[in-house]
Amino acid sequence: MHRSAPRLSRILACAAVPVMLVAAGCSSDSGSGSDDAKKSADSSSSAAAEPTKPAVEPAKFTDLPDACSSIAKKTVEDLVPDAKKKGGTAGRSSDLSMRGSCSWNGLEDKGVNGSQYRWLSAAFTRFDSDQSLGSGADRATEDYTKQIAKEKASEGAEKLAAAAAPGIGDEATAITYKLNKTDEDFEYATVVARTGNVVITLTYNGAGYAGAKTPTAADILKGAQKAAKEAVTAVGATAGSGSAEAGPSAGDAEKDEKKDEPQATPKS
DSSP: OTTHHHHHHHHHHHHHHHHHHHHHHHHHHHHHHHHHHHHHHHHHHHHHHSOOOOOOOOOSOSOOOOGGGSSOHHHHHHHSTTBSOTTOEEOOOSOTTTEEEEEEEEEEEOGGGOEEEEEEEEEEEEOOOBTTTBOHHHHHHHHHHHHHHHHHTOTTOEEEEEEEOTTSSSEEEEEEEEEEETTEEEEEEEEEEEETTEEEEEEEEEEEETTOOOOOHHHHHHHHHHHHHHHHHHHHHTTTSOOOOOOSSOOOHHHHHHTTSOSSOOOO
16 A cells, blocks of 8 residues: 555656646747737838838820921021921831930032031930839939930030020020031030920031031021920920820931931032
8 A cells, every 4th residue: 555655646747747748838829929919010010100102293294296396397497408308307216205306407509609518406305204213304304414414425526515505494505516527527516405304405517518618606506596495395385295106116216317417528
């Protein structure tokens, strides 16, 4: 009888082990659930605390004008006498509501007094507002700055000068310089302008051939500014008029325009 007491104690001790393990397991599960709930609450609180980004300002212009109609016919006749194509040559574009251009060039034969060559182009780029990229106006401002820098870096330019061109769009800069090509001296004037979310690059240049005098820098600049004002007005007149049809094929409009610039001295 005395030997059974220790044996009974051992049996009771062994029987208690599973109960302890079960209790420990329940305690552990309860803590894990509490931690998960806390993490979820913290995550929800953090998400709610993040500030909502303000919506970007809507783009002012939703379309572009027909580039070849952006400059008045009378202005084209005055700036480019004897233009090869009175209606201009449209640059290629895959989406004319976003980018468009047109150029005119002509050689006016003045007989024994030589010839006068003129080239005019108007290029338009429109920027939409985008929540991740910014407003159309801000994006256009960035491109406006880039286009000015590009013009200032024109290869071979001499006596280059840049100045603000007030009264043309929201902001405008005129870049003037001389450039020798085809053995003649050309006077160049480029007006880069921004109106709302649209950037306009208006270039006008000219040269005298076969003994004719080179046009003055002042005359070329005056012509470029006049045409740039008309281009800006055309953008305003087209505001919200809907999308334009795509051009014949995608491509670089600037290259398409410049193919009509003189590459060799024209015959007088």
